[in-house]
Amino acid sequence: MTWKHDGFESHEGEVGVLLADGTEPGPVYFDLGSGGHFHESIDWWAYDGTMRRPTATTMRGRCSCG
Structure with a gap:
């Protein structure tokens, strides 16, 4: 799921x-x-801590410009 300004x-x-x-x-x-x-994912929903996954504490914008 991406966005464009x-x-x-x-x-x-x-x-x-x-x-x-x-x-x-x-x-x-x-x-x-x-x-x-x-299968691999970097989608925000995958970082919920289940099944020894990392747990995200903050959401942020990730942009193609860095």
Whole structure:
């Protein structure tokens, strides 16, 4: 899920999260069954602390411009 600022087509982003220590976590991996492929996500909803995932404490804007 991304957003784009009207009038700034090169300015596109999405919702990001921060951990309690202020760092941005890496991707969360999901094991969807047998096989060697694992789905990964950096979507905000994945950082809820379940199944030993990191727990986000803050939401923030993550932008393509950095």
